[in-house]
Amino acid sequence: MLTLVALVFVSCTSGSNKTESDDTDSARTIRPLLGVNGGPTPFQPSSYPQFVDTTKQFKSLGVDAIRIEDYFGANDIMCMFPDPSADPSDESNYEFEATDAVFRAIVDGSFRPMLRLGQSWKVGKAITNYDVKAPTGTLLPDKPTSYPGCEFWSEGLAAGVEKAGPEIWKRIVGRYSDSERWGKNALAEGWVEIWNEPNMPGSTMYWDAEPEKFYEFFTTTAKALNSDFPELKVGGPGSHAAGCTTPEGREWVDDFLEHLNTNDVPLDFFSWHAYSANIDELRGCYLFYSKLLDRHGYGDVPQIVTEYNLDAIPCAGAGKICHPHGKLAGGALLTTAWIEMQSWPDLEGLFVYRGADGPFIPNSKFTMPPVDGGPCPGVGCDSLGGSGFGLLYGDGTRKPQGAAFSLFSTLVGMELVDLAEPTPFVAEVDGEVTNNAGAKLAGGLPMLTALAGRDQTGKVRLLVANPQDVTVTVDIAGLLRSGQIESSEGTTITVTSLTEDTRDLVSSSKAEVGTLGAAELEPFSVQVYELQG
Numbered sequence: 203m204l205t206l207v208a209l210v211f212v213s214c215t216s217g218s219n220k221t222e223s224d225d226t227d228s229a230r231t232i233r234p235l236l237g238v239n240g241g242p243t244p245f246q247p248s249s250y251p252q253f254v255d256t257t258k259q260f261k262s263l264g265v266d267a268i269r270i271e272d273y274f275g276a277n278d279i280m281c282m283f284p285d286p287s288a289d290p291s292d293e294s295n296y297e298f299e300a301t302d303a304v305f306r307a308i309v310d311g312s313f314r315p316m317l318r319l320g321q322s323w324k325v326g327k328a329i330t331n332y333d334v335k336a337p338t339g340t341l342l343p344d345k346p347t348s349y350p351g352c353e354f355w356s357e358g359l360a361a362g363v364e365k366a367g368p369e370i371w372k373r374i375v376g377r378y379s380d381s382e383r384w385g386k387n388a389l390a391e392g393w394v395e396i397w398n399e400p401n402m403p404g405s406t407m408y409w410d411a412e413p414e415k416f417y418e419f420f421t422t423t424a425k426a427l428n429s430d431f432p433e434l435k436v437g438g439p440g441s442h443a444a445g446c447t448t449p450e451g452r453e454w455v456d457d458f459l460e461h462l463n464t465n466d467v468p469l470d471f472f473s474w475h476a477y478s479a480n481i482d483e484l485r486g487c488y489l490f491y492s493k494l495l496d497r498h499g500y501g502d503v504p505q506i507v508t509e510y511n512l513d514a515i516p517c518a519g520a521g522k523i524c525h526p527h528g529k530l531a532g533g534a535l536l537t538t539a540w541i542e543m544q545s546w547p548d549l550e551g552l553f554v555y556r557g558a559d560g561p562f563i564p565n566s567k568f569t570m571p572p573v574d575g576g577p578c579p580g581v582g583c584d585s586l587g588g589s590g591f592g593l594l595y596g597d598g599t600r601k602p603q604g605a606a607f608s609l610f611s612t613l614v615g616m617e618l619v620d621l622a623e624p625t626p627f628v629a630e631v632d633g634e635v636t637n638n639a640g641a642k643l644a645g646g647l648p649m650l651t652a653l654a655g656r657d658q659t660g661k662v663r664l665l666v667a668n669p670q671d672v673t674v675t676v677d678i679a680g681l682l683r684s685g686q687i688e689s690s691e692g693t694t695i696t697v698t699s700l701t702e703d704t705r706d707l708v709s710s711s712k713a714e715v716g717t718l719g720a721a722e723l724e725p726f727s728v729q730v731y732e733l734q735g
Contacts, residue, residue, distance in 0.1 A: 232655045234614045235543055236607075237267035237316070238557030239509060243307045244596065245560035246274060246568070248350060253596035256558045257311045262706075263593060263604050264611025267314040269508055269553045271398065272322045272560055274349040274568060276300040279321055279363070281352035283370050286362035290369035298377065309384050315392040316508065316553065317378055318440070319371055319423070321359055322349075322398075323561065324407060360411035363419060368426040371396075375431055389434055393551070395473055395508060396423055396438035401454040403444045413454055417461035428468045437471035440508050445474055446487035455491070459498040469500055471550060475509035479526070479535045479669075480646030481542050488546050504550035507543070511555045511591050512536065528589025533606030533700050533707075534726035537667040540610050541651040544618070554607070556592050563590035605700055605707035606667075609730050613663050616655025622684035624652040624666070629720060630675035650674060650723070654685050662687055662733040668723040678721045678731070693735045700728035 242260050244253035260268075270277040281297060288295040308315045348354055355362040363370070379389040400409035400416045409416050420439060427436045439458065444451035462469060472495055476484055488505065495503055512526055512535050526532040536554070543549055561568040589595075593604035628649050629635065647669045654664045664682065668674050682688075698710045723729070 230618045232544060232613045232616050232618050232653065233549070234266050234611075235540060235549070235552035236264050236611055236614065237269060237314075237508075237551055237553035238265050238593065239269045239271045239553050239555045240273065240560050240592075241268060241307075241557040242311055242313075243273075243276075243304050245272075245558070246350065249568075250596055253558070254598045255307065256594055256598050257307065259594055259598045259600070259604075260311065260313070260557060263600075263608045264614065265313065265557060265607075267316065267392065267551065267553065268308050268557065269316040269318055269395070270301075270304060270308070271318045271509075272556065273300070273304060274322055274561060275352050276304045277318065277322075278349070278352070279319070279370070280354050280359070281349060282374065283366065284353070286355055286357065286366045288366075290366050290373060293373075296373065301378075305378055305384070305388075309386070309388045315378070315388050316395055316551075317375065317389060317392070318395045318398055318508075319374065320397045320440075321408060324354065358410045360409060360415055360419070364415075368423050371423050372426055372430050375427055375434070379431060379434060387433070389431075393435045393437065393471065393506070394427060394431075395440055395506075396420055396427075396436065398440040398508075399442040399475065400439055401445055401451060401458075402442045403448065403450060413457065414461075417458055420458070421462065421465050421467050424462075424467050424469070435470040437469055437503075437506070438473055441472075441474040443475050443477055443487075446476075446490045447483065452490070452494075456494060456498075459494060459500065463498045463500070469503050471504050471506050472500065473506045473508040475555075476507055477509070477511050477513045477555075479512045479539070481538060481648060482646035484539060484542060485546075488543075488549065492548060504548050505546070506551040506553075507549070508551075508553045509555040510539070510552055525589075527591060527603070528601050530602045530700060530702060530726040531669075531671075533602035534667050534669045534728050535647075536603050537606045537610060537665070537728050538647065538651045538669040541653045541665065541667065544653060554593060554603075558594040558598065559590035559592035559596040563596070566590075600705075600707050602700060602702070602707055606728050608706075609698060609700065609708065609728055610665060612730060612732075613653060613655045613665055616657050616663065619654035619656055619662065619685040619687070621652055621654050621681060624648075624650045624676075624681055627677040627681045627684075628674045629677055632672045633675075650676060652681060654682075654687070660734070662731075664731040664733070666723065666727075666729050666731075668725065668727040671725045673725060674723050676721050676723055687733070693733055696732040696734075698730045698732070 242255050242257040244250065244255060247253055275281045282301060283296055285295065305315065375394055377383070379387050381387040397420070398408055402408055424436055441455055442451065445455045446452060472491060474487065474491060476487055478484055491505055495501055512532060526535055543552060589601060592601065593607050594600055625648055649670060650666065650668055652664065652666045654662060656662050694712065696710055696712045698708055701707060701709045703709060
C-alpha cells in the first residue's frame with residue numbers, strides 16, 4: 203500500500219536518459235520489453251481442462267510478442283517431423299497441425315512471433331534415456347515418458363537433425379513466413395531463434411552431442427535461413443543462464459562466437475536466458491555478452507533475453523530458500539528488473555517465462571520433483587508456493603507479476619525522462635532516518651527503482667518499485683524534480699498501485715490539489731503516478 207502526502211505537479215522539459223554505453227544525446231523512448239513465452243493457446247488442455255486461451259488477458263497486460271516454446275508438442279521438432287530419416291522435402295512427412303493452431307492464435311491476436319527452432323523441455327524417462335552420456339534426471343513412476351501423442355527420436359536430437367539436414371528448418375520457416383497462408387508475413391515483424399539452451403550445464407536436455415557439433419549445426423542452419431529468408435531476423439542460441447555466470451558457461455559462449463566469426467556466420471541477434479532477482483548479476487551478464495560480442499566482431503548485434511524470470515530468494519525470517527512467484531514480491535522484483543533493462547541500449551527484446559502457467563506448476567506430471575506444491579513460508583517456497591512461473595494462472599486469472607507487467611506497459615512508447623539515481627531520495631527505512639540508503643542493499647537489489655516517461659500531450663508517468671522487505675519513505679517530489687518535473691496548482695495525479703485487494707490486483711486514487719510531501723512504500727510495492735494538466 204502507498205501512503206501519500208502529495209498530489210500536485212506540472213511537467214517541464216527534461217533531457218535524455220543517458221547511460222555509460224549510450225553514444226547519442228537524442229531523446230529515447232521506453233522500449234516495449236513486453237514479450238512472453240507460451241500462449242495464447244492453453245498448455246496441454248487435455249491434461250488441464252481448466253486452462254484457457256489467454257488472448258484477451260494478454261492484451262489487458264500489454265503483451266506484444268510471444269516466443270513459441272514449451273507447449274510440449276507444438277513447435278517441437280520431434281513432433282513436427284516424427285521420422286528424421288524421412289525426406290524433409292516431402293510435406294507429407296511433417297505434422298504441422300498443433301503448431302499451426304498456436305501460430306494462428308498469435309497472428310490473429312496481433313502478437314509478434316518468435317519462432318524457436320528446436321525442442322522443448324523433456325520429461326520423465328525421456329530425461330534419463332535421452333542422455334547419451336550420463337543421466338540428467340531421476341525417473342519418477344508418475345512422470346510421462348514422452349509428450350502426449352509424440353514420441354522422441356530414438357537416435358537422439360543431434361543425430362536426428364544432422365540426418366535430416368537444414369531442409370527441415372527451411373521448410374518450417376517457409377511455412378510460417380508464408381503471407382498467403384497467414385494473411386501476412388508475421389515473422390517479418392518477429393524473429394527466428396535457433397535453439398534453446400544447448401549449453402545447459404551437466405545435461406543433454408537440449409543438445410546431446412559435443413559443443414562443436416552444435417556450433418557446426420548453428421553455422422549451417424543460420425547460413426541456410428539467411429540465404430532463403432533475408433527479410434527475417436535469425437539469431438540464437440538461447441544461451442542457458444550459466445553462459446554468463448560460470449567459467450564453463452562463459453567458455454562455451456566464447457567458443458561459440460569464435461566459431462561463428464571464423465566461419466562468417468550472419469547473426470541478427472544474440473539470445474540468452476536469466477533467472478535471477480539479483481540486479482548486479484543481470485547487469486553483469488548483459489555487459490559480459492556485450493563485450494564478448496564486440497570482441498568477436500558482432501558489436502552491432504542486439505541482444506534479446508528470450509527467457510527471464512526470478513529465481514529463489516531468501517525467505518524473510520523463514521530460514522529457507524523461497525520463490526516469489528504468485529506473491530507481491532514477484533511483481534516488485536520483476537518491475538525492478540524491467541526498469542534496470544531499460545538502461546541496456548543494445549537490448550532489443552525481453553520474454554518473460556511465461557505468459558500463463560504451463561508445465562512448471564506445483565504437482566505437475568510434466569515437470570521434475572522440485573515443483574511439488576508443498577507448504578510455503580514467507581514470500582514463497584522451494585515448491586513455488588502454489589504458483590507456477592506464469593504472469594497468469596492457467597485459467598487466465600492474474601498474478602501480481604501480471605498486474606505489475608500491466609503497470610510497466612503503460613509507460614512503453616513514452617519519451618524517457620532523465621531521473622537521478624532514486625536511492626538518495628529514500629529518507630526513512632522502516633521508520634528510521636537514513637543518510638545512506640544506497641548502502642542498505644540485499645541480494646544485489648537496490649532500495650528503490652524508478653522509471654519516468656512523457657507523452658506528446660505532456661502527460662507524465664512515474665513507475666516506482668520497492669523490491670525490499672522493508673517500508674521506505676520516499677521524497678517523490680525531489681525525485682520528480684531531478685527530471686525537471688515541478689509542482690504546480692491544478693495538476694491532476696492518479697496513483698495506481700499493485701495490491702492483493704482487487705480482482706485485477708491494481709487500485710487507483712486521484713486528486714487535483716495539494717502539496718507534495720513524502721510517500722511511504724510498503725514492502726514489495728509497485729506504483730505508477732500519472733501527472734496531467
